[in-house]
Amino acid sequence: MKTHIGPALRLTLALLLLLSAVYPLLVGGIARLAPGGGNGRTVSILGKTVGYADVGQSFTQDRYFNSRPSAVGYNPAGSGGSNKGPSNPDYRKEVQARIDTFLNHNPGVHQAEIPAELVTASGSGLDPDLSPAAARIQISRIARVRNLPPDLLNRLVDECTEGPWLGLFGPEKVNVLRLNLALDQLK
Amino acid sequence: MTNELLGIALIYGLAVLSAYPLGKLIAAVYAGRPNVMDWMAPLERLLYRIGGIDPHRRMNWKEHLTALLTLSGVWFVYGFILLQTQGSLPLNPDGNPSQTPDLAFNTVISFIVNCDLQHYSGESGLTYLTQTAVVMFFQFVSAAAGMAALAVLFNALQTQATDRPNNFYVYFVRSITRILLPLSLVLALILAFNGVPASFEGKDTVVTLEGDTVQVSRGPAAGMIAIKQLGTNGGGWFGVNSAHPLENPNFATNVAENVSILLIPMALVFALGFYLNRKKLALSIFLVMTVGFFAVLTPSLTAELKGNPAIASLGIGQPLGSMEGKEIRFGAAASAFWGISTTATSNGSVNAMHDSMTPLSGAMQLLDMMINAFYGGVGVGLLNYFIYLIIAVFISGLMVGRTPEFLGRKIEAREMKIASLVALLHPLLILAGTALASHLRVNAPQADWTVRPAGWLSNPGFHGFSQMLYEFTSSAANNGSGFEGLSDSNFFWNYTTGLVLILSRYLPIVGPIAIAGLLAGKKYVPESAGTLPTDNATFGLMTFAVIFILAALSFFPALALGPLAEYFSLP
């Protein structure tokens, strides 16, 4: 044991320097060349930062495409999911309430048409995306509130829809911030 | 759905394709054969010189273990002090507080043992100093220590003595310089160029489109995320781990990270084949693990894609499957696949909330950790598998009428004693821990703790039981993922899981290495027609049966009361 303490201490110190100083500084240094300069990608309008491209924002107003429910209210200082189990009766009530709210705000939508992702919370609480279906089901409401032709909104959603990675892998999605920014541009 | 399935096929395919050449490299690194990473030699020499280490000194199995345990001891003291003083140390732009002793104990143990159970949230529970100099540092060294332990096993399993390196520090240092560090650098840069923060800037303040003012947590996350995946650590920079859009911004990074989770555990199996020149044995082990992996993946994947029956009963559609706790950019398939990858490999990072997944997924993730050897954690996965292998060899050796032997060495009472003890430890820790928690929850709901047992669980009934079971299973498997609805950052959970972590890390390393050390000291028996081949399908089937039966028999009642009862109770 004793013969190993010296090497253990000194090796630990040397590795601390390598792994906790040299390595992160190297990554950080090279990342300056990356989009966002290693600080995360931001979205700006007229020089004003309105958010992080990848971090979801709370959209609850009827005039915007609403984002998914979030257990942390889209507060990106932290993060979190609901951690509600599938059989939890409170959870069922919560989802039922969200359905009711949605139906209230979107008259004419049938309950069976509501995609589950629109009434279930994401894992991070910061999900920046919607499924195309979850965006489309909100079109008639937004068209009504904003007085826009639904066709235009449909096209908008199509434009903002990102297909699977490399056209093959993974789901389709619509970035809500981008979609809502584009929506604001329509005016 | 096709694209979602193609996505996971891509992840698995890429992982296998890159694991094979990496395994070859790892074998060359441990065997001291010339390899493409030889340019690291000067750095290694420097590290040996600073450490006062003679890399040529040959060690026996006891010295290897002493070196491992001494290193761990030094790290414990260092980490325990830093975590409790981090609030007043530099690199704390967000002004986060120091950890309490029980939380610091749990955190430091959890990272030293390669588990990364996090009873804190990264955004507020650590500072940039402790994130990099404690947590990330431990992620490198604990992974390297596990790999070095496996290298000790490789060396001991050779049929005759060779002059290959046989020094713990050499295995340990080379694991870092030639495997973990270079791979981490590559992955960290991939992540950084996809938008993962890498600078030391603190929180950013943003006014959203709807006019809310929010603060966005950031920090040098890319480097840590890389090693957390590659080293099967799993402890994330942010609270929700790789579900966080800044840890895992898109499907491409999800592919890169999920491949990294599987990469080294798979590569080490191939490395065994290259190191011992027994490629068929490695292949058969790989196949058993793969069959096991897909056997637990299939129910989970099916259940997630099908959706939660409780939601379905509300009369809404679930075209994307069960989406509670999941991110749109990954989808149900890639989330289920990650869930199985991370529990199979003792990684523990998540890209969706396991607590909210369907009961079958929970059951499969638990089973994965209860078995803990379908690829398994870096180094330790194969060490765990070795224990199953010894038991399978013993029973099947008897069945063919020969004193059981593995790689030409007889398995006798002493080896069985160690193997039985190690195999016993896992159910003991999981079941006893969960029993204690259940008991307190029922009989002392108002015990005078910061968080009273009555407030532990975010879910009632069977799922609440699963939350406790999952926490101890994850600790005993050194996994680190959780049913995060459990309020675990308190006296009871910090200490009990901390203790489970220590025992479940070191005994399963000491056991197999002791067995291998004992075996290496025995006479080598050349194979004959009566010797049971351990590298074909029949023996693979036997090993598979032993693994499943052992896990199923130990944990069936617990699973029946948790996820299975929940599954059958859903509409």
Place this chain on the structure above:
Amino acid sequence: MTPSTSSSAKRVARPHRSSLFKAALRESFLKLNPALLIRNPVMFTVEIGTAVMLLVTVYIALSGETDQGTPGYNFAVTAVLLLTILFANFAEAIAEARGRAQAESLRKTRQETPAKVLPADGGFSPDQVRVTSSAQLRKDDLFLCETGDIIPSDGEIIEGLATIDESAITGESAPVIREAGGDRSSVTGGTKVLSDRIIVRVTTRPGESFLDKMIALVEGASRQKTPNEVALTILLAGFTLVFIIVCITLQPFAVYAGTPITVAALIALFVCLIPTTIGGLLSAIGIAGMDRALRANVIAKSGRAVETAGDVDTLLLDKTGTITIGNRKATRFYPAPGIAPVDLIRSAALSSLADETPEGKSIVELAGPEMTRELSTAGATLIRFTAETRSSGIDLPLNGSARPAGRPNGLRIRKGAVDAIRTLVRRANQTFPEETDAQAKAIAANGGTPLIVTENEQVMGVVELQDIIKPGIAERFERLRKMGVKTVMVTGDNPLTARFIAAKAGVDEFIAEAKPEDKMNYIRREQAGGKLVAMMGDGTNDAPALAQADVGVAMNSGTQAAREAGNMVDLDNDPTKLIEVVEIGKQLLITRGTLTTFSIANDVAKYFAIVPALFVASIPALQQLNLMRLHSPESAILSAVIFNALIIPMLIPLALRGVGYQPIGASALLRRNLFIYGLGGLAAPFVGIKLIDLIVGLLI
């Protein structure tokens, strides 16, 4: 059963079945003593469980509490648990009883035999002989045996020669000759002197003879677990501990789930899960292995020896008597150039008339009565075979009556191996004809042994001696090869002959022109390569090699030194017994392995019987786990424990008989046993428990 063991029918008569049964039944109760049962950790925990159940039953009956189920149900569970232990004890007891009976019936023949003891100085006159009982004999006592006497103890002849009937021990009716000095000097107690008189020194202390050792080995008190049995017991204890943990922790789980479990259900679950089947049969399997060896008339000095036999990699076999029948026979005469056949035949016959070796006799036989009738060796000097000359022969006097016509001078006739005779011929400045040399080589290449005959150092020709390979031996070696055992033939023959016989008999290797130390060296070399070596031997020469070999089987007819050196003694003196011994060893391990697999595989079905039964009252959803659709929770639990108990006696015959070994390759064998005992073990209890439940369901 192997073909070789079928011959055991003629051996010692088996004791009566029902008496064995009764004795074993009594023993099963005696073995309930916890002090004895603790040697078997699995069954010991069952006993503790039974004791707890008994207390619970009594408590319920007295207090009238209803939480734990009816008293009748609890009593039923207790009774079935007790039955489980009794069945396990019975398995062990019946195996012990059979082994003991087997050994006793062998020993009976040697007890209470009068012994004619002589004074220790060895010199004797009839009046000094003291008649006492064999039980009174001490080691190194001398005793006298005359025609018709039963030999009272194992011993070594120090004076005299006798023909002895060993059929009481070996079942072989042909009498054998035993004489002082040399390799055939030991006698076994219980055998009968047919003629002549011998003085024998007692070599074993009463109570320490091999049979006594054997009896001790099968009896509980002194039975040592073999290393493999120890390892398996550890694994089984590990399983038991796991299930202790599972069952203890299940209680708080159940309380959390709001579904408290009765003590009966918890203990039933525990007993069903721990490997009681193999735990209950383990010692019976070990004893039965020894018993099988004994029935093959092999006395193993330790259980370990039997177990090791199954692992043997290399088998050293003497050619003579094992591979070939007894001795070589003369088959043909080949005269040298210029020699008339009749002259060669006459010389050969003359040199062999007084030769008592089997080879010599066969030459006379081959020469035929017409030739030998007129020959006489009166007055001739017999030249015995010595290690230096390596030839034998006869010197006829100058003017002896046997002097053949045309040969005025005395005759020196020699016969011997080629190189020995060549030296002889060269020394006399004679030539050794090339044709003869070629002929000799041709004979050797055909597996024969050439014997050169000379008359006054002139080569007369060659006699061909041929080995007769035992019928069926090649098949046995093929079987051994499939078992992964390498066979090595040891012979004094020259390499050419040896190669031919080796090829014909199908052995893998041979050691030709073997000297005693060659065997030893070969064994050491094999062992250095990690191999386990078995050999059989009888001579004092063999003793070091027997001791060195991992499995050394000494022939009972061998010297005391050989019998002490080996770890098994073969009462039949049958050199092919080694093959049987290897199979017995393998059977022993296979039986353990397959029953372990069966026992553990059973647990799956038991879980599906008991777990739903435990919880279904408060968690109706778990009814879906009740795959067998068992009648009620109580009947499910009772059916599971009843199945668990009944499976033990049902498997006793298999445990005693042993699971058959088939040399089909290790992987194929594993596949086969995994299919039968693994899959069978998975399926059998589903069927069994369901059937029992149908009956139990009617009763409650």
